[in-house]
Amino acid sequence: MKIGELSERTEVSPRRLRYYEEQNLLESSRESNGYRDYAESAVDRVVQIRGLIDAGIPTALIKDMIPCLRGKQSIHVERITPEMIETLNQRRDQLARKIECLTKNHDAVDAYLAEAVKALH
Numbered sequence: 001m002k003i004g005e006l007s008e009r010t011e012v013s014p015r016r017l018r019y020y021e022e023q024n025l026l027e028s029s030r031e032s033n034g035y036r037d038y039a040e041s042a043v044d045r046v047v048q049i050r051g052l053i054d055a056g057i058p059t060a061l062i063k064d065m066i067p068c069l070r071g072k073q074s075i076h077v078e079r080i081t082p083e084m085i086e087t088l089n090q091r092r093d094q095l096a097r098k099i100e101c102l103t104k105n106h107d108a109v110d111a112y113l114a115e116a117v118k119a120l121h
Contacts, residue, residue, distance in 0.1 A: 003028075006038050010046040017046065023059045025049050025066065045069065055091050 003014045010017075020026040021036075026045055028036040048069050052062050061084060064077060 001038050001040070001042070003036050003038070006042055006046065009043050010050070012046055012050055020046070020049055020059075024063055025059060055095055057088065057091055061088065 001009075003017055006012075007014045007017060017026065021028060026038075026042060026049065028038045028042070031037050049062060052065070053059065057065075060079070064079060
């Protein structure tokens with residue numbers, strides 16, 4: 001798919017997608033006319049990258065985490081520092097709190113919908 005379609009499907013600007021590519025977070029092939037061509041899997045990758053960035057994880061660490069995003073077993077941690085580990089621990093804990101809150105909200109919406117459907121019948 002072209003960069004415009006990937007941008008539209010992920011709600012990430014083409015400029016940001018090119019930046020992800022420059023940072024080796026995202027891959028594309030080039031067509032004969034020089035246009036980028038992304039695989040279907042790029043949609044999920046961009047969503048994952050965006051989520052990690054939104055969680056406050058720097059792109060340098062995301063680059064190291066790419067194998068985890070792919071589900072591969074070879075994980076490289078050559079550039080990790082104690083400060084990075086502390087940052088990741090903090091971010092992971094923040095994510096856990098958000099997940100807990102989202103789960104509660106999801107359950108509340110489910111319960112409300114169930115009662116609303118009952119009321120209509």
